[in-house]
Amino acid sequence: DTAVSQTPKYLVTQMGNDKSIKCEQNLGHDTMYWYKQDSKKFLKIMFSYNNKELIINETVPNRFSPKSPDKAHLNLHINSLELGDSAVYFCASSQVGTSVGLDTDTQYFGPGTRLTVL
Amino acid sequence: AQTVTQSQPEMSVQEAETVTLSCTYDTSENNYYLFWYKQPPSRQMILVIRQEAYKQQNATENRFSVNFQKAAKSFSLKISDSQLGDTAMYFCAFMKLSNDYKLSFGAGTTVTVRA
Numbered sequence: 001d002t003a004v005s006q007t008p009k010y011l012v013t014q015m016g017n018d019k020s021i022k023c024e025q026n027l028g029h030d031t032m033y034w035y036k037q038d039s040k041k042f043l044k045i046m047f048s049y050n051n052k053e054l055i056i057n058e059t060v061p062n063r064f065s066p067k068s069p070d071k072a073h074l075n076l077h078i079n080s081l082e083l084g085d086s087a088v089y090f091c092a093s094s095q096v097g098t099s100v101g102l103d104t105d106t107q108y109f110g111p112g113t114r115l116t117v118l
Numbered sequence: 119a120q121t122v123t124q125s126q127p128e129m130s131v132q133e134a135e136t137v138t139l140s141c142t143y144d145t146s147e148n149n150y151y152l153f154w155y156k157q158p159p160s161r162q163m164i165l166v167i168r169q170e171a172y173k174q175q176n177a178t179e180n181r182f183s184v185n186f187q188k189a190a191k192s193f194s195l196k197i198s199d200s201q202l203g204d205t206a207m208y209f210c211a212f213m214k215l216s217n218d219y220k221l222s223f224g225a226g227t228t229v230t231v232r233a
Contacts, residue, residue, distance in 0.1 A: 031219065041157075041207060043223040056218045090163060096219050105151060105213065107221060109163035 003027050004110040006091050012116045013081055021076045021113045023091030031055075031096045032074035033107065034066060037088040046089075049074055050096060081117045088112045120145045120212045124224035131200045132232050138185075139195045139227045141210030149215040152186065152193045157226075158206040166208070169193065200231045 004025045013019055025032065033056075034046040048056035049068040063079045074091060090112045097104035121144045131137035143152070154166040169177045169186045176184050181201075185194045197204055210224040 033220070035221075041226050043209065043221075045220040045222075048218060048220060056220055088161060092163075092221075094219065105215070105219060106153070106165060106168055107213075108165065109155075112161050112163070114161075 006110040018079045023074045025093040029093040029095045031094050033092040035090040086117045088114050120222045122212050122224040124227050126227045128228045130230045136198045141193045143212050147214045151213045153211040154195045155209045156206045205231045
């Protein structure tokens, strides 16, 4: 029973195509995130949704559009793919809380999606 | 903006020995969490340990422990009795307790455990 799952795990596509990556979590968390890991392994936040509302939108091109149909899902759609979009994309989730808890605010990651744009 | 610095790109350790990874961060915040994540060759990001800034006691998880020095803004990870399965890239991460809760990561340290 996977906590945070992503599909697909690998995605190879041509420049100019449109593609989507799906993420689902069964932890009951209220906040989900997308991170990008580049070829040098550097990880950077892209987006965050809390209860289906966008709360973080870092300086990401408009070609990237997240969608959260419900608290358990956060999808990432990418239009007009470019060579520089090649990376590993990680989905994560957490339960954001104002009260102290053992697990509150800890982010759990999916297995990642390796996107290769040719 | 918070910056997280991991000054050791690579470290090597003999099996059963101890290795310490360094991490420093820059922030003006008082309430925050710090994390160490492990990324083995499988690429999965695995939580190793977390530290709340308001706690003076250093966090420990089995063979993993941290040395948290709040005034010095330092957060090192000690791996004791290193095992081959500890071979991975280790990332230090900072999270301020605010309305975004994003993780800011360091560049990572690759740890290789030798048999």
